[in-house]
Each structure stands twice: as C-alpha cells, then as structure tokens.
Amino acid sequence: MSRQLILLLLVVVVTCDEEEQGSPTLPTENEPLVTNDSGNFSTNAMPDRPYRDVNQFGVYGGNEVTRLRDHKDLWDCRPFPQIVYFDPDPEGKTYSIPAVRIDKCGSAWLKKGITCDVTNQEIVTYEVDLINGGSALVQLYKDVTCAWMCKKRVCDSNKIFNESSCSCECRREDRAKCSRANFNSNTCECRCNIKCGRNKVLDEKECKCVYPSSRGPSNVDRTKYIKRPTELSNSYPNVAPPDASSYA
Numbered sequence: 001m002s003r004q005l006i007l008l009l010l011v012v013v014v015t016c017d018e019e020e021q022g023s024p025t026l027p028t029e030n031e032p033l034v035t036n037d038s039g040n041f042s043t044n045a046m047p048d049r050p051y052r053d054v055n056q057f058g059v060y061g062g063n064e065v066t067r068l069r070d071h072k073d074l075w076d077c078r079p080f081p082q083i084v085y086f087d088p089d090p091e092g093k094t095y096s097i098p099a100v101r102i103d104k105c106g107s108a109w110l111k112k113g114i115t116c117d118v119t120n121q122e123i124v125t126y127e128v129d130l131i132n133g134g135s136a137l138v139q140l141y142k143d144v145t146c147a148w149m150c151k152k153r154v155c156d157s158n159k160i161f162n163e164s165s166c167s168c169e170c171r172r173e174d175r176a177k178c179s180r181a182n183f184n185s186n187t188c189e190c191r192c193n194i195k196c197g198r199n200k201v202l203d204e205k206e207c208k209c210v211y212p213s214s215r216g217p218s219n220v221d222r223t224k225y226i227k228r229p230t231e232l233s234n235s236y237p238n239v240a241p242p243d244a245s246s247y248a
Helices: 002-022
Strands: 078-085 099-106 114-129 135-150 159-162 167-170 201-203 208-210
Touching: 078 135, 099 114
Parallel strands: 099 135
Antiparallel strands: 078 099, 114 135, 159 167, 201 208
C-alpha cells in the first residue's frame, strides 16, 4: 500500500513540472517587450513565448473592437515622430548619433489629389557629440500643425487646374462654344451625346436624331441607282402565223 502511494506522488510531481515548463505565459499589458539592437521587437529573445498580437492583446484590450472613425489620431493628418537624419557635417566629421525622432506631418490615409502638408514649423537645435571628440550644433525643422491640402498637378493642354475643386477642368471659353448638353467635359469639345434609336441617324450639326431622308444632300453616289431608258429594236424574229384551221 505504501509503494502505491509513493508511485502516485511521483506521477503528480512529474506532471506538475511538465505543465510549468510547457505552458508559456503571455506578456502582460505593463510588461516591456524585448527588442533587438535595432529597436524592433524580437521573437528570438524569448522563443518560449508567442509575440504580442495587437488585435488580441494590444492596447485596446482583448476582444474589444476599435472604431477607427472615433480615433482620428490613428490615421488622420497630424504631426507624429519620424526618423530624420542629420545633414553631413561640412567639415566631414562623424556624428555619434546620426538621426533623431522629430515630429513630421503624415497620414495613414491616402486621398487622391490631396496631401497632408505642414502649416506651421519651428526650429529645434541639437548638440551632437562627435566621434573624434567635441560636439556640433545641428538644426532641424519640427512640424507643429498639419492640414489636408490640394495637391496641384499638371493638367492637359486643354484644361486648367482649379484649386477650389482640386481637379483639372475645361476652360470657360470652351464651354461657351456649345450648349451644356453638347459639351464633353472629358475632351473639352462640343460633342453630341445623344444615342439615336432604330431607323434614325445622328445629325451632329443639329445634335438631334433624324430620319435619313430629312438630312438633305448626301455624299452617297446615287447615280448608280437611276434607271436609264433603253432603245427598242426594230428587228423581230421571224415567227410563222398560227394555222387558222386549228381554230375551225
């Protein structure tokens, strides 16, 4: 009886030890993530732990859904820290720290014809140590405020750029040449946009559908359809008159 009790205790101890070694714990919210030399998250630093998935264990909680339109800071046009490298030293000296994080305008949402641009800047001065001793002063521009702006682009020769609508539009004088119904805004030309039904054709000059007979002169050569008079021949074949006795 004592031997069976001892064996049972040994099995319980071994099982508990395996569970402790084989059940990794997920990182908590306040637990710092292990990074490599470049500052990126490294999964090799803790191979027994799965990396933190922002959709599962991120800053917004477990199964919580984040409504993006309520969090404009995640995608809207605004300043946020970006890596900016210093310009080379004019004397050829090497900086001990080649770059810094400084606020620059940007957005995660790309709009067609619209760009996120800076509206206000300020100058920031840094004192950077040099590798061979000494230090140098370096200045960078820090973006303070940003705004959505129209991105001016080159238009076709028959169009001009309208900043209010942020698009290329036809010239006003071209629109005045024809009525609105006949104007093609893509080519900036007077085009009749009417589709004619069956048995009718488009008269581009009048911009209406007409029957072919009412269009006036046509370029079709109609002379080949005219029948010309033919001369009658006076020579008839010799035909014997019928026998009168057959009618008696």
